[in-house]
Amino acid sequence: MRIRAEHLNYTYNPGTEFAVQALKDVSLTIEEGEFFGVVGHTGSGKSTFIQHLNGLILQPSAQKKYKPKKPKKGAPVPPPSLLHVGDFDLLDKKTDFRALRAKVGMVFQYPEHQLFAETVFDDVAFGLKNFAKEPLKGETVERAVKDALETVGLDYAAIKDRSPFDLSGGQKRRVAIAGVIVTRPEVLVLDEPAAGLDPLGKRELMSLLHRLHADWCKTVVFVSHDMDEVAQNCSRVAVFADGGVKYTLTPRELFSRFGDLEELGLELPAAAKVARLLHEKGIDIESDCTPDGFADAAAAYLSSLRKETPAQPRDGEGGQA
Amino acid sequence: MKDVTFGQYYPVDSFVHKCDPRMKILFLIGYLVAVFLSADFYGLAACAAVLVLCVAFSRVPVKSVLRSVKGVLFLIVFTAILNLLFYRGETTVVIADVPLRWWIFNITVEGIRFMIFVMCRIFMLVMISAVLTLTTTPVSLTDGLESLLTPLKWIRVPVHALALIMSIALRMIPTLMDEIERIMNAQRARGADFSHGGPVKRVKAIIPVLVPLLLSALRRAEELGDAMEARCYTGSRTRTRYKKLTFTWRDLLLALLLAALIAGVVLMNVYLPPIL
Numbered sequence: 001m002r003i004r005a006e007h008l009n010y011t012y013n014p015g016t017e018f019a020v021q022a023l024k025d026v027s028l029t030i031e032e033g034e035f036f037g038v039v040g041h042t043g044s045g046k047s048t049f050i051q052h053l054n055g056l057i058l059q060p061s062a063q064k065k066y067k068p069k070k071p072k073k074g075a076p077v078p079p080p081s082l083l084h085v086g087d088f089d090l091l092d093k094k095t096d097f098r099a100l101r102a103k104v105g106m107v108f109q110y111p112e113h114q115l116f117a118e119t120v121f122d123d124v125a126f127g128l129k130n131f132a133k134e135p136l137k138g139e140t141v142e143r144a145v146k147d148a149l150e151t152v153g154l155d156y157a158a159i160k161d162r163s164p165f166d167l168s169g170g171q172k173r174r175v176a177i178a179g180v181i182v183t184r185p186e187v188l189v190l191d192e193p194a195a196g197l198d199p200l201g202k203r204e205l206m207s208l209l210h211r212l213h214a215d216w217c218k219t220v221v222f223v224s225h226d227m228d229e230v231a232q233n234c235s236r237v238a239v240f241a242d243g244g245v246k247y248t249l250t251p252r253e254l255f256s257r258f259g260d261l262e263e264l265g266l267e268l269p270a271a272a273k274v275a276r277l278l279h280e281k282g283i284d285i286e287s288d289c290t291p292d293g294f295a296d297a298a299a300a301y302l303s304s305l306r307k308e309t310p311a312q313p314r315d316g317e318g319g320q321a
Numbered sequence: 322m323k324d325v326t327f328g329q330y331y332p333v334d335s336f337v338h339k340c341d342p343r344m345k346i347l348f349l350i351g352y353l354v355a356v357f358l359s360a361d362f363y364g365l366a367a368c369a370a371v372l373v374l375c376v377a378f379s380r381v382p383v384k385s386v387l388r389s390v391k392g393v394l395f396l397i398v399f400t401a402i403l404n405l406l407f408y409r410g411e412t413t414v415v416i417a418d419v420p421l422r423w424w425i426f427n428i429t430v431e432g433i434r435f436m437i438f439v440m441c442r443i444f445m446l447v448m449i450s451a452v453l454t455l456t457t458t459p460v461s462l463t464d465g466l467e468s469l470l471t472p473l474k475w476i477r478v479p480v481h482a483l484a485l486i487m488s489i490a491l492r493m494i495p496t497l498m499d500e501i502e503r504i505m506n507a508q509r510a511r512g513a514d515f516s517h518g519g520p521v522k523r524v525k526a527i528i529p530v531l532v533p534l535l536l537s538a539l540r541r542a543e544e545l546g547d548a549m550e551a552r553c554y555t556g557s558r559t560r561t562r563y564k565k566l567t568f569t570w571r572d573l574l575l576a577l578l579l580a581a582l583i584a585g586v587v588l589m590n591v592y593l594p595p596i597l
Contacts, residue, residue: 056506098512106510114507116532126529130512165536179511 001086001103001186001219003030003053007079010048010057022048024243025079030221030236035213037230038223039266040240046223049240050189053085053221054104055097062093085187102131105185105217109192111176115164121145123164124179131183148182149175151216152208170201177208181216188217192224202226206233231255231269231289239264255289329389331455335380336571338456342465344572345453351579352449355586356442363593364586365441371582372445372452381455389451390444397443401436408432434596459491461564468566481556489545497538504533 010023023045030036040046051057059081060066083090088100108114117123124145129136146156152174159167164175173193181188193209194202206229213220224230230237231251239247241264249257255272262268268276271294275285287297337345352368359365376386390397410429413420421428454462467484474480505515508529515526 051506054510056509098514101510101512106507108503108507108510111507113533113537114504114511114529116529126508126513127511130514183512 002032002084003028003086003187003219003221004082004084005029005049005052006082008049008052008059008081008083009078010045010052010059014060022243026243026245028238028245028248030219033218034220035210035233035235036219036221037234037237038221038240039225039227039230039237041265044240045243046240047191050106050191050221050223052083052090053187053189054101054106055090055095056106058097059083059091061091062095062097064093066093098131102183103185104187104189105180105183107177107180107188107190107193109195110173111180111193112169112172114179115172115176118163119161120149120164120167120175121160123175124148124182127179128182144182144184145178148178151181151212152178153204154178170197170204173197173205174208181212185217187219187221188212190220190222193222194224194226194229202229209233225267227254227261227267227269227272228289231271232291239266251289255287329385329451329454330458331381331385333380335378335456337375337379337452339569339571340456340575341566341568341572342457342461343469343566344568344575345457346462346465346469348575348579349449349453351583353446355579355582356445358583358586358590359442360590360595361593362438362441362596363589365438365445367582367585367589368445369441371578372448374578375449375452379452379456381452385455386448386451389454390447393443393447397440400443401440404436404439405432408435410435460488461566463488463491464562464564464566481560485556493538493541496541497534500537501530501534504530504537 006027008023008026009021012018012020012022026045026049028049038046038050048057052059055062061068081091085100085104088095088103090100115123117126125141128141128144145160149156149159154171154174159171159175164172167175177193190209194205197205209220209222210233222234231254234251237249237251237254238245239249239261246264247253247257247260254261254269255275258268258272258276269289271287271289271291275287275294278285283301285294285297285301287294352371355364355371356368359368376383379386405428406426408427408429408431410427410431412430413422414428414430414433415421457465463484466487467480470478470480470484505513509515513526513529515523515530518526
């Protein structure tokens, strides 16, 4: 499902003294099949934006009580907003938002905090049963839960009857993710899925996301603070700042735009950091943003140097021999 | 969910805001006594005048103070109707030659007067309490209470611990509100539905929110306990305060006003002819 937003605005507590405009004229298109990254500071609007994607935050026009206002005469007419996820029009209050939520899975920060059921099986089956139009057969539920748990790398037979609260932190998170993907959403949105994990846990989680992207959910959108994570995994990245999308970049562009990123106070990917330090010393190396890519580019650069300046006999060496 | 505010502190700088919370609590108690001592409308008028003074010097918009009356509007109307119907008066009201008397109900002139009297009373009680909570932060309110309850310490009541429990509870309310919203969103994303279905279904729908919420509250409590212990908190007697409560001329003024009010009400009860 393609995600398309145009001129999207959103204000919390509108019309009160606590009003905060969280989104300002956001336009962004995420194609089907992308592994899309979203970066930005706390308060940059990225969370507000992704919560729009499955209707947890509704635009005023999508709320039940909404009545269109007549525009004031002489006031400038704002460009019309638009928010489509696949065929769902998220600005229309007639949209079936539950059907949308079944298609767009949302994994929140620290998803293990949402576990509640007595057994892992019940917890994973929760979403499945909620979205079912009619009561599901036992085998159907069992098969779906088994698939989901095995996909996130857990042993179904060993874990299904245990209490989710007895598991380790990493296992809990996997169970929570299984509880979201069990409905086979077409789009999977994750808010800092790797937060609080150790380096090994992070690597495992990223490879899990790639596995999900390959054969489970067509489109993956994920929010992260870790620029390396984004640079190494995403096909494109949207940089949020001050309620709007500042740039939409590929990892390669991310690498070359370090000045812009630093201006926004964002951490650079490690490879870009080294490249910038070299740039200050007068050496320019072009590469993508991954450590591997940078190592290759640097190696190529060094070997080209070696060819340009063939080894010269050092002074005095011959004399002593 | 976010707009559920607990404690309704209105942050401006004013005479009433600056008063010692202990004095404000005592003033509230004294004011309640004055309202209940008033046997007639004279006394109530005096109380109303003091109320107007309090609201004016608190610099809180009248609208915000009135908002708190909305919550007890039902109570006011309910007691008013009961008084109207059941007050044992003598002169039954007659409208178009029909006396308003039926079965056990009897609407009398005295009843109507008394109804107005009771409504004014409740209204003033609520208003003055609202002024207190609007001008005093929950924290300084508990500080004041703790200080006022010091005599109880002499009979070994753990006043300090109770006050601490109260201020931590108040502090945690907004945090838990945020938490509830987060958990509800997470479960809603998994298809949970909190707004449809019958009462049984709705109560059942709360479980997926309640369990994680309790767990996180316990986790937070444990963390807070550890943090306090790490800083050697024991709640001992030698503990000093960062914010010391002090009595100033403002509080003296408030005390004088209160004394004048109570004395005035008593005198009016004795010397002025009754209306009721």
